[in-house]
Amino acid sequence: EPEVTQTPSHQVTQMGQEVILRCVPISNHLYFYWYRQILGQKVEFLVSFYNNEISEKSEIFDDQFSVERPDGSNFTLKIRSTKLEDSAMYFCASSESGVGQGRGEAYEQYFGPGTRLTVT
């Protein structure tokens, strides 16, 4: 069964360093998302991405964050200058289509296993 994959599974970095989290969405999916989950808290939306541009971003997704689809398979989240409060699980998700397009099931979001980011 196709699945979303993420690398690395765990990243430790020092405050102020740049990190890049990588995701390979399901191959026929066109919509991509990043979420994060701080330990013990809710899963929170960060950003959605379609057709090589950001569709929507949350208040959390400030100028230190960026996303990119550098090739036909990878989707990355870059944090330019990490802070202690960026420590969290980061989940990538993808969906086949957007709301109002295709079958109802086609815009279901499938999540990867996550990257645990620890900022020291």
Added chain:
Amino acid sequence: QKEVEQDPGPLSVPEGAIVSLNCTYSNSAFQYFMWYRQYSRKGPELLMYTYSSGNKEDGRFTAQVDKSSKYISLFIRDSQPSDSATYLCAMSVQLGSNYKLTFGKGTLLTVNP
């Protein structure tokens, strides 16, 4: 008032019990309702999806949506130890051509053999 509220539990039941998990929401614009299961330190796994009021059944799982009360439920029949996980409700509004999910905090369920 929080957009999505979910009792975090923990909830502990014996094997074979019927489990009821619930969420309430305040945003009447939510149109799509999902239940995800999350094992410890893993990504959320989609269990059920619905966009209308009423019930939807899939094996031992039944999702129920009451838009008039802004209340959704997930029922698990004949619960198994393998059902032990955190269950997250998630909701969305349309946002252009795609959508973001707003999650509840999750309910930790333990099914004891």
